[in-house]
Amino acid sequence: MFLFHAPRVENGECLFSAAESHHCAKVLRLLPGQEVWVTDGEGSLYGAELSVVSDKACMARVREVLRRPGEEGNKRPQTHIVLAPTKNIDRTEWFLEKATEVGLGRITFVCTEHSERKVVKDERVRGVLLAAMKQSQQAWLPLSDSMMPLKEYVEGRERRLLPEESYPQKFIAYCGEEYPKKDFLSVLEPDRGVEVIIGPEGDFSPAEVEFCVRNGYTPVSLASTRLRTETAALLAAWGAVLKKNALR
Amino acid sequence: MFLFHAPRVENGECLFSAAESHHCAKVLRLLPGQEVWVTDGEGSLYGAELSVVSDKACMARVREVLRRPGEEGNKRPQTHIVLAPTKNIDRTEWFLEKATEVGLGRITFVCTEHSERKVVKDERVRGVLLAAMKQSQQAWLPLSDSMMPLKEYVEGRERRLLPEESYPQKFIAYCGEEYPKKDFLSVLEPDRGVEVIIGPEGDFSPAEVEFCVRNGYTPVSLASTRLRTETAALLAAWGAVLKKNALR
Secondary structure (H helix, E strand, C coil): CCEEECCCEECCEEECCHHHHHHHHHHCCCCCCCEEEEECCECCEEEEEEEECCCCCCEEEEEEEEECCCHHHCCCCCEEEEECCCCCHHHHHHHHHHHHHHCCCEEEEEECCCCCCCCCCHHHHHHHHHHHHHHCCCCECCEEEEEEEHHHHHHCHHHHCCCCCCCCEEEEECCCCCCCCEEHHHHCCCCCCEEEEECCCCCCCHHHHHHHHHCCCEEEECCCCCCCHHHHHHHHHHHHHHHHHHCC | CCEEECCCEECCEEECCHHHHHHHHHHCCCCCCCEEEEECCECCEEEEEEEECCCCCCEEEEEEEEECCCHHHCCCCCEEEEECCCCCHHHHHHHHHHHHHHCCCEEEEEECCCCCCCCCCHHHHHHHHHHHHHHCCCCECCEEEEEEEHHHHHHCHHHHCCCCCCCCEEEEECCCCCCCCEEHHHHCCCCCCEEEEECCCCCCCHHHHHHHHHCCCEEEECCCCCCCHHHHHHHHHHHHHHHHHHCC
16 A cells, blocks of 8 residues: 655645655556555554645545554654764665664754764655655654754753653763763663664764763663664664563 | 684684785785784684785784684574565665674575565675674674575575574564464574574565475564565564663
């Protein structure tokens, strides 16, 4: 079943974005009457029927509500990754896709002392997140923040979260030895929201780790082997979901 | 510390392959006297000193033995992934890299009824595994099998394993509903070897699942969301390591 994203549903009609409309009309070449799924990216999933198919403005009429936020445990994934993106942006995009496939609440990009990359294209990030959400047939579109300095991120953290978001477990993953580190998967409580800050290829500086520790972050080690930045980010993103399933 | 791979160490001398020599001499431009690490890819790790640096045949003299197979739990990773490779080979190569970073015992490529890809370049696969082993500073090079039909793989399975390999937990991951599926992470015993067969984008056929079930494979579901082939393979590859750490 094809899944489309439509941010707004009014009077039982979903209006697709220009990009989604083009995909529907010109790439998939669907026709009016086709049954589709539509999500608003905020937990709702509808069974719908295409009513208007055009390159710029497809519309679909809602036939049934398949999922509502808040019902049967359907809530935004409780994982927030704060990441210094990789020099090779493909690697970061790969991480965004794989993290979203299993379930990601929010991604924030930060610039740190040893950052290799200072600029990230927000539109491109959003495109990757959207495609991954649709491909994995989920109803939650990960929230995303544009790049900002690490200090600015930590200081304004609570201000940026939506009321439904809560990531009380705060970790900073790094390779250095200046601070004692706990083992992430051992200390992680899978039923509470979790945030993990992942450093760049050159790691965090001791001063950056100290700053985060003073702001309530627990230094952790993610694995016994040395991981690339994007691999560390994915292990952190998958951690809570995997631990919850492993303990069932 | 730079880590190099040298399959043989004779009389305390490591002889690098042509590719490793080129990397050492022309890319990294190291000089005689440089301290390096050398692994044979079979669990041994040596501290060594470069003695000869040339484009074709670098050599290093062993100064100390840092790790030996069998000591302090240093054994080949106990995970074997059997994979129908993706149409886009980049995705499979991402998987190989990420699986190796955390620890992979063996990778076997199979061709199935719905396979998108019938050919895999073994040399390229080996290159990706080698680079990932070195980058993550491990001493075990994942074993790899060239592509073969699924049936041929299953029927000749035991024959191909080395004496030290043992993957008693045998799973087949697939999306269909013809057979009851267990949840992989729930049933997985993290301290025993595990093998997981991952299907192509089009999934296994019911006949293929039946064949594997008759040969001792347990059908499993890997996650509650729909995963891409290479994502499923990575979750399976990381599963045992993550569960072991999560339970500590």
